[in-house]
Amino acid sequence: MEHWLESEDGQQQFPLVGNCSIGRLPENTLAINDKEVSRRHALIHAQGEGVYYLVDLGSRNGSILNGQRVRMPTQLKDMDTIQISTTILTYRQSEASEDFEDEEAMATIAASNTAKSGDCWLLVADIVAFTKLSQSMEQDEMAQLVGKWLLACKQIIERHKGHINKYLGDGFLAFWPLDVTPAKTIAGAPSDLRELQNGQDMQFRVVVHYGQVRVDSAVSAGEDNLIGPEVNFAFRMEKVCGSLQQWCLLSEPAAAHMQEFTEIYAEGAHALKGFQGDHSFFSAYPSEEPAT
Secondary structure: OEEEEEEOOOOOOOOOOOOOEEOOOOOOOOOOOOOOOOOEEEEEEEEOOEEEEEEEEEOOOOEEOOOOOOOOOOOOOOOOOEEEEEEEEEEEEEEOHHHHHHHHHHHHHHHHOOOEEEEEEEEEEEEEEEEHHHHHHHHHHHHHHHHEEEEEEHHHHOOOOEEEEOOOOEEEEEEEOOOOHHHHHHHHHHHHHHHHHHHOOOOOOEEEEEEEEEEOOOOOOOOEEEEHHHHHHHHHHHHHHHHHOOOOOEEEEHHHHHHOOEEEEEEEEEEEOOOOEEEEEEEEEEOOOOOO
């Protein structure tokens, strides 16, 4: 299945293969020379096999999807209309024919045959009490706040050699390539995220896990797709982090690798839904004012 952006008059098409950044800076995938467009305005992010999300990056004038300002990452559907200042684009995806579906199935099999499994660092971050916060703020203010936070987090993760794999409604999943990034580099990411937390009123949590995952290359999107129970484990950790009112929670494997580079504190053993037994967790960068 093919994916592309189409100009309002239908005369121009911009193929989507992997992520597409939109903004005023010429280094963006799609540069728009308009003073009302922010330098880094929005991102169309590939999330798995043929799935794209529109992510506003805290732009001053916002990203409009089907007439509504985007407040959080939103999945795109065929014929969705995206407006960036005066530029109007339509998100399109082709209908897969039977022949194409056969080709896609073969490509998927080929990709699975070349997929890699190995130990991988995972980081999940999410905004605390997002629903309550969104109800207390104006839509435009909330959209800009969340967008700026996502952009700042994206820059921090990438500065420490990581990648954002998925944007969620109120957070994101980041990962580091298999077995190539030293723990010292990983430890710098939560540290910088902690500095970001200290510089704003909006509270968020971070969990870090180290475990074996399967990394498949998504055929149509050109993006990595993370598979395996350890990915679910990282997401389940977020609930424990919240219940313990900690800012950053490490799994036992993550703590074992990171203890040389940061102070860690034992937080006991806790059950995780969907996983047998209790699991030991450790806090890092403890909150001076615990998140609630």
